Each structure stands twice: as C-alpha cells, then as structure tokens.
Amino acid sequence: xxxxxxxxxxxFDFDTEITLYQSHMNYGNHLDNxxxxxxxxxxxxxxxxxxxxxxxxxxGAGIIVSxxxxxxxxxxxxxxxxxxxxxxxxxxxxxxxxxxxxxxAKSGREVARGKTGIVFFDYQAKKITRVPAAFAGRFAxxxxxxxxxx
Numbered sequence: 001x002x003x004x005x006x007x008x009x010x011x012f013d014f015d016t017e018i019t020l021y022q023s024h025m026n027y028g029n030h031l032d033n034x035x036x037x038x039x040x041x042x043x044x045x046x047x048x049x050x051x052x053x054x055x056x057x058x059x060g061a062g063i064i065v066s067x068x069x070x071x072x073x074x075x076x077x078x079x080x081x082x083x084x085x086x087x088x089x090x091x092x093x094x095x096x097x098x099x100x101x102x103x104x105a106k107s108g109r110e111v112a113r114g115k116t117g118i119v120f121f122d123y124q125a126k127k128i129t130r131v132p133a134a135f136a137g138r139f140a141x142x143x144x145x146x147x148x149x150x
Contacts, residue, residue, distance in 0.1 A: 006071050006113045008101055012085035013139060014047045017105055019081045031076040036112055037068060040100055043084035044116065047098075051138065059132035061120040066095060070114030074104075081105040088139045094128050095119035096136070 018039055026032035031039075048054060048063075056062045076082065083105045090097040098116045103109060122129040 004069050004071055006069060006099070006115055008113055009087045009089055009099055012087045012101070014050055014087075015083055015085040016043050016046045017081050017083050018042060020076055020078055022078050025078050029077065031111070033072070036070065036072075036102075039082065039102070040084065040114065040116065043086060043100065044098060047086045051135075053135075056123065058120065059134050061129050061132055062123045063118045064121045064128075065116055066119045067117040068114065070112055072112050073110045076102075076104065076111045082111060091131060091136050091139070093130060095131060096139075
C-alpha cells in the first residue's frame with residue numbers, strides 16, 4: 001500500500017504553541033495518534049479565533065471537517081511544547097484544505113504534518129454552503145512577480 005504523503009506550502013498563515021499533557025500520551029509514553037487530531041483541532045480553533053471567527057460562525061457559515069490525513073515523522077512526549085502551523089489552501093466552491101505542521105518548539109523537530117478538509121455549512125438549513133468570500137479573500141495567493149502584466 002502506498003504511504004500517505006503530505007506536501008506543505010512554502011508559508012503558513014498562522015501558528016500557535018500547545019504543550020503536551022500526560023492525557024495526550026498512550027501506553028508507549030508518546031503522543032497518541034487519536035489525540036494528535038485533538039491538538040490539531042485546538043490549533044484550528046485558535047486559527048479561526050485569530051481572525052474573529054468560531055467553527056459555528058465564519059462570516060455567517062459554520063464549518064465541518066470533511067476529511068483528514070496525517071503523517072507521523074517523530075515521537076512527541078509529555079511536557080514538550082508543539083508549534084502547530086496552519087495554512088488555508090486549495091479552495092473550491094464549498095471548502096478548502098487546512099494544511100498543518102507540528103514541530104517541537106525548542107528543537108524544531110518535525111513531529112507530524114497533515115491536511116484537514118473543511119466544508120462550510122449552514123446549520124439552520126442543514127446543508128453545505130459556499131465558502132464565504134471574505135474568508136477566502138484572506139488567503140488569496142500573492143501576485144506572481146513573473147506573471148505578465150495586463
């Protein structure tokens with residue numbers, strides 16, 4: 001079976017530090033695979049909050065996680081502080097991917113990387129909705145200096 005491979009962007013839109021607790025550890029005394037996603041979820045909440053949003057209100061729309069993929073690259077242990085960086089990319093009509101990378105803050109050692117797909121959702125109508133234009137506009141790619149001007 002082919003291994004999952006996550007390609008990261010050149011730059012991230014946000015980062016935050018999260019300390020690992022004993023409750024994040026598994027029987028092997030390292031970061032539990034299921035709890036890694038709870039840490040990424042906390043980073044996602046902080047990312048949205050940094051822009052004045054919540055998971056239930058991004059310019060009037062909520063979000064739902066539609067898929068997730070991750071790669072483990074090294075162990076992480078109790079008491080270590082992780083820097084989790086997030087970038088919103090690959091927008092489509094209804095959502096985008098949140099690419100993320102987790103590094104141990106002091107050494108810079110990469111622990112994991114991944115992608116969380118989100119779709120925007122109208123919780124009152126109970127259906128997916130378009131990506132809010134103001135949200136997508138925050139992540140427009142920078143102009144290409146090599147592109148011909150018109």
